[in-house]
Amino acid sequence: xxxxxxxxTAPESRDTSVGKRGVPVWxxxxxxxxxxxxxxxxxxxxxxxxQGTVQPGDKIPDFSLNLFSDYEYQGSSEVKLSDFRGKVVxxxxxxxxxxxxxxxxxxxQETWEFYEPSGAVVFLGADYVDTEPEARVYLKKFGxxxxxxxxxxxxxxxxxxxxxxxxxxFIDKNxxxxxxKVGPFSxxxxxxxxxxxxxx
Amino acid sequence: xSRCFLRITHYVALALVFALILxxxxxxxxxxxxxxxSDDEVNAIAKQLYCxxxxxxxxxxxxxxxxxxxxxxxxxxLADGWTEAQIKQYFVDxxxxxxxxEPPRTGLNWMVYLLPPAIIxxxxxxxxxxxxxxxxxxMASAGPGESExxxxxxxxxxxxxxxxxxxxx
Numbered sequence: 001x002x003x004x005x006x007x008x009t010a011p012e013s014r015d016t017s018v019g020k021r022g023v024p025v026w027x028x029x030x031x032x033x034x035x036x037x038x039x040x041x042x043x044x045x046x047x048x049x050x051q052g053t054v055q056p057g058d059k060i061p062d063f064s065l066n067l068f069s070d071y072e073y074q075g076s077s078e079v080k081l082s083d084f085r086g087k088v089v090x091x092x093x094x095x096x097x098x099x100x101x102x103x104x105x106x107x108x109q110e111t112w113e114f115y116e117p118s119g120a121v122v123f124l125g126a127d128y129v130d131t132e133p134e135a136r137v138y139l140k141k142f143g144x145x146x147x148x149x150x151x152x153x154x155x156x157x158x159x160x161x162x163x164x165x166x167x168x169x170f171i172d173k174n175x176x177x178x179x180x181k182v183g184p185f186s187x188x189x190x191x192x193x194x195x196x197x198x199x200x
Numbered sequence: 201x202s203r204c205f206l207r208i209t210h211y212v213a214l215a216l217v218f219a220l221i222l223x224x225x226x227x228x229x230x231x232x233x234x235x236x237x238s239d240d241e242v243n244a245i246a247k248q249l250y251c252x253x254x255x256x257x258x259x260x261x262x263x264x265x266x267x268x269x270x271x272x273x274x275x276x277x278l279a280d281g282w283t284e285a286q287i288k289q290y291f292v293d294x295x296x297x298x299x300x301x302e303p304p305r306t307g308l309n310w311m312v313y314l315l316p317p318a319i320i321x322x323x324x325x326x327x328x329x330x331x332x333x334x335x336x337x338x339m340a341s342a343g344p345g346e347s348e349x350x351x352x353x354x355x356x357x358x359x360x361x362x363x364x365x366x367x368x369x
Contacts, residue, residue, distance in 0.1 A: 023330070155296070
């Protein structure tokens with residue numbers, strides 16, 4: 001009887017000695033803190049990646065676009081979205097290396113020429129991740145006359161969270177995004193139908 | 201007179217040979233530098249850049265048209281005498297800091313450089329502590345010949361055992 005009691009108590013005393021030698025609490029706090037921070041960063045990154053482009057109904061924050069040297073808008077080489085309050089803004093992201101952009105370049109220019117006399121619609125071209133000599137060749141090739149400039153530092157495209165080019169954003173007279181077109185337009189009528197809807 | 205003339209001719213010949221050797225050593229053919237920078241020179245800079253269009257593909261090996269244009273731009277900038285730092289700064293100004301393979305050592309970017317070694321050091325410390333904790337209890341369960349190292353509880357246990365054995369005798 002006594003033997004049994006003694007043999008039972010011996011391993012317990014060993015376990016207790018191991019338990020006392022744990023990792024200090026402050027290290028545990030740091031490790032858990034780092035782990036939680038890492039998870040939060042990963043979560044925020046994933047959420048941003050899954051967000052997609054800005055959505056219709058979103059108020060678009062103000063941004064500025066420095067135009068290519070041959071371009072200007074009402075005498076200014078820099079345009080701001082806030083300058084166009086009361087007008088419909090058609091913002092097109094493009095690049096000279098983008099083949100689908102070429103499909104819609106002529107249609108965009110033709111639509112711009114249609115609306116330009118009214119003064120109620122503004123077309124803006126933001127050249128995404130491009131090199132200037134090739135961009136100029138592209139603009140000349142398609143005879144594009146509406147305001148165009150490089151998206152410096154990809155700030156505008158990051159603001160719109162674009163997924164590629166071409167993408168076109170239709171912003172109403174109050175600076176609210178109303179329509180997003182991912183990919184090239186198939187016809188002038190397609191662009192006009194969207195713009196006319198916003199002019200009404 | 202003729203002896204003196206021969207000596208002078210000898211010296212002149214030696215000087216000419218020496219001049220030719222020196223010239224051949226110093227001479228660098230014009231075509232070695234080349235009118236336009238080589239692919240290697242372009243790629244030395246291109247591999248430090250990433251095009252935002254092709255994520256996770258360095259510029260020097262990216263096959264897209266956009267990246268080809270970037271490489272040609274680097275080539276023309278090198279031909280114009282731009283330095284590596286100037287070219288990288290141009291790309292940062294035009295396309296953002298995210299084009300750099302190595303983020304600039306400013307602000308929150310420091311986390312990229314400091315966190316990994318800090319985590320490795322912390323992990324090594326924890327592993328060291330854990331290993332020490334695992335090895336110490338084995339000393340307690342050592343054989344009877346190492347009685348000096350035994351904990352007090354086990355000595356009591358042996359003492360009781362011996363006491364019980366004495367009683368049975």
